[in-house]
Amino acid sequence: MQAPSGNSTPVYEFGPFRLNTRRRLLESESGTAPLTAKVFDTLAFLIEHQQRTVSKDELLHHVWPDSVVEEGNLTRNISTLRRILGDSPEAHRYILTVPGEGYRFVAPVRSLPEEVATPSAGQDAQAHEVTASELQVEQSPVGRGTIHDSTRIVPAHDPHGRGGPFSMVATILAVAFIVATSVAVWMGQPGFARTDQPVQSLAVLPLENLSADPEQEYFADGITDAIIGRLSAARDLRVISRTSVMQFKNTxxxxxxxAEALDVDALVVGSVLRSGSRVRISVQLIDARSAETNLWSEIFETELGDVLLLQMNVAESIARSIELRRTARETRRVTGSRPVxxxxxxxxxxxxxxxxxxxxxxxxEAMAHFEAALxxxxxxxxxxxxLSRAYRELGTIFRGGSPQAEMLPKSVGAAQQALRLDPTLAEAHVMIAAARQREWQWQEADTAFRHALDLEPNNAQAHIGLAHLLVAQGRIDDGxxxxxxxxxxxxxxAEMAANVGWTFYFARRYDEAIRECQASLDLQKDNHSGLWFLGISLNQAGRxxxxxxxxxxAAAISDRSxxxxxxxxxxxxxxxxRDDALRTLNELERRRQTGYVPSAPFVHAYAGLGDLDQAFTWLERAHQETSNLIWQLKVAPTMDPLRADPRFxxxxxxxWLE
Structure with a gap:
């Protein structure tokens, strides 16, 4: 729902509550309720039409204008509102059910301009002068009509006298840690809404950017990524990766x-609002199995003025306070963080x-930002x-096209430097593992992948990387x-589905490979990897x-890769x-005269044509390039014509594959 335009945007007051339609907030003396967008729209529409009964069809059309949804979604929204407002179908102090018609908002409502309801400058100044050491976490009791856990982060001054802009990193890291640890604590704590079944899997959906500036999307996404990263260290919880949850941005x-699409028990949802001199971040944990029960919620609010990097230390102190609920390694990972x-x-x-x-x-562009940061x-x-990941991308066919032999040492060097500074970075271990695999250092690669998984058991890239490593060594079932x-x-x-299909391709389980690659294309039409791996799987299946x-x-949409x-x-x-094969081979030769073309395509081409001498000539060059093809040799189906030759x-x- 769009708020009315102009400076007189109304704030609606009813009972102890205040609904701000521009800032999309429901506030009371006990805190701010972290309403989802649909629940907020339901309440706002009812209030704006309080003089009449609103039909269910009208509400469904307004709240879900471009979707066909079941009436149960609206019923759940009403139930959520009644719980937050402390209302019930019997008492109907706020929302009245009109049988056979719909709903009506029945409480007296007062409308006033937003500026009247905005906290005074004096109030803001008072909050602003709280020091970092006095940062307060205010919790409201769990009960009818209250928020389960409302937290307000108050900014502080730098004890060294350094002023400066609002510290986004302090907010992101502090919020990410508090959210992640609060979810972990919730699962073993009394005093929160509970479910009979434990939460064993969850997804952190992209936080909604409620700021007027669309340029703040990276800020909201950064908080989302940080929360996922923190939760990924949990061993007894399956946490969905960023790539999949980002499919639901603005959904x-x-x-x-x-929840059904991601196959999870619960969702972390929320929003980021940057308005004037304040930032407000609202998050909640929803049990998707029991009528969207709100299991836990937190509110984070801070000034955009002078904010200390010591906010990072607040997150660390919270980590220490829950040490018994974390492994010693995880405690060291958090408390080893440094301000930035x-x-x-x-x-x-x-x-x-x-x-x-x-x-x-x-x-x-990414490399320029990383280098500027450093x-x-x-x-x-x-x-x-x-930077390590960026160098690796430059060495790929689709995104970079630079020689992998040149990019690989740069990628390794950057990852090694990252680990010298912080050995707990799982992604850096994945980068090292992938490089060692391409250098045929099998045990070192295996150790690095497993170290990454020890740090982040939910790291999907470490799982698929280790899968490819094991399959390449002939350990098919494990892979x-x-x-x-x-x-x-x-x-x-789509990329992960394609990579799983690639795994089945090496395992020579072509039907399963084809199925996974087709699923990849269903997720993202015409993605390069999905088409490529589908094509080579169909080839080996004789289709x-x-x-x-x-x-x-695939060749047409990839600029003839x-x-x-x-x-x-x-x-x-x-x-x-054969004529078509020779024509395409000639195209590769011509491309090589004007730019870099890796050796592996020539190996595949000559192996198919049955010219084994040329295939081995190019295979030797691929070895010198540390081509991906070399670590695939033991299982790559296209190499079958070469296997009987002693040179192979x-x-x-x-x-060290035989």
């Missing part, structure tokens, strides 16, 4: 629909945000991790099991016409279309 789907300036963390957030975009230009603070370890875990942690990621159609489509041209040549040859066994021994 109109209901809580049960989202707002400018550094803003560059880091913008760099991470850029890496999520598919365009090639996004990778250099120029300001050379000891900020996460920026080195981001497939890990791939399935990765898929469960990132169920709506050549389908494979050629898919690979030709060399990797795809190599697979297409192989498929043409296996299908008996010799190469397997050189990379």
């Amino acid at each position: 109109r789907q209901t809580v049960p629909e989202i 300036t707002p400018e550094v963390y803003e560059h880091y957030l913008r760099g991470r945000y850029a890496l999520t975009r598919p365009q090639r230009a996004a990778v250099p 120029a300001l603070d050379p000891a900020f370890a996460p920026a080195y991790t981001g 497939v099991q890990l791939a399935r875990k990765a898929r469960a942690l990132d169920p709506l990621s 050549f016409d389908e494979a050629i159609q898919i690979l030709e489509r 060399p990797g795809l041209l190599g697979s297409l040549t192989n498929t043409y040859a296996r299908a008996g279309r 066994s010799a190469l397997l021994r050189r990379v």
Whole structure:
């Protein structure tokens, strides 16, 4: 629901409550209720039409204008409102059910301009002068008509006299830690709304940016990522990965629909509001299995003025207070964190945000932000991790096209520096593991992947990376099991579905590979990896016409990627279309004269054409390039024509695969 425009936007007062339609807040003396967008819209519409009964159809059309939803969603919204307002169907102090018609808001309502309801400057100043050491966490008791746990973070002055802009990093890290630990504490604490069944899986949905400035999306996404990262360390909780939850950014789907799609018991939802000189972050944990029961909620509020980096120390003190509910390693991870300036963390957030975009230009943009962060603070370890990932992306066919032999040492160097500064960064261990795999250091790669999983048991990239490593060594069943875990942690990621399909391809379980790749394309039409892995799986399954159609489509939308041209040549040859195979091979040769083309496409091409001498010539070059193809040699189906040759066994021994 859009708030009325103009400076006279009304604030509605009724009973002890105040509804601000522009800031989208429901406030009372006990705190601010963290309403979901749909629940807020339901209440606001009822209040704005208090003089009459509003039909259920009218409410459904207004709250879900572009969706067809069941009436039960509206019923749950009304139930949630009654619980928050301390109302009931029998008492109907606020919301009256009119049988056979709909609902009516019956409490007396007073409308006034927003500025009248805004806290006075004196009140703000009083809050502003609370020091970091006096930061207060105010909890309201659980009960009818109250918020389960309302927390207000009050800003502080720098004891060293340093002024400056609002510290986004302090807010993000403090909020992320408090949210993550509060969820963990909730599961073993009395005094909160409970469910008969324990929460064993959850997803943190993208926090809604309620600020007027769309440029603040990276800020809201940064908080979301941080919360996911904190929760990913939980061993007894399955936490859905970022890629999948971001599919629900600005969604109109209901809580049960989202929970069913992600296969989780509960959802963390919330919003970020940056208005004037204040930031307010609202989060709540919802049990999706029992009529969207609100299990836990927190409110975080702070000034945009002088805020100390000591807010990070507040998060650390909270970690210490729940030490008995955390492992010693997790306690060290949190308390080992260090303050960082707002400018550094803003560059880091913008760099991470850029890496999520598919365009090639996004990778250099991300690198520029990471390098800017490190120029300001050379000891900020996460920026080195981001830089490591960016170098790795530059060495891929689709996003970079640079020689992997040049990018790999840079990626490793950045990850190693990150771990020197902070050994608890799971993502940096994943980067090291992937590099060691490409250098055929199998035990080192295995150790690094498992170290990452020890730090973050819910890290989907570590699961799929270790899956590929095990399959490459012939440990098929172990690898497939890990791939399935990765898929469960990132169920709506097209890239993850494609990678699981790739795992089945190496396992020579082509029907399953085809099914996963088709699922990838259902999630994201025409994604490069899904098409490529589907095409090569169809090729090995002997379904050549389908494979050629898919690979030709993939080549067309990928600017004739060399990797795809190599697979297409192989498929043409296996299908008996030799002239087409030679034509595509000539295209690869011409491309090589004007720019970098990796060796692996030529290996696939000549293997398909049956020219083994040329295939081995290019295979040797691929070895020198530390090509991905080399770690796949033992299981790659396209290498079957070469396996009987002694040169192949010799190469397997050189990379410790035989």
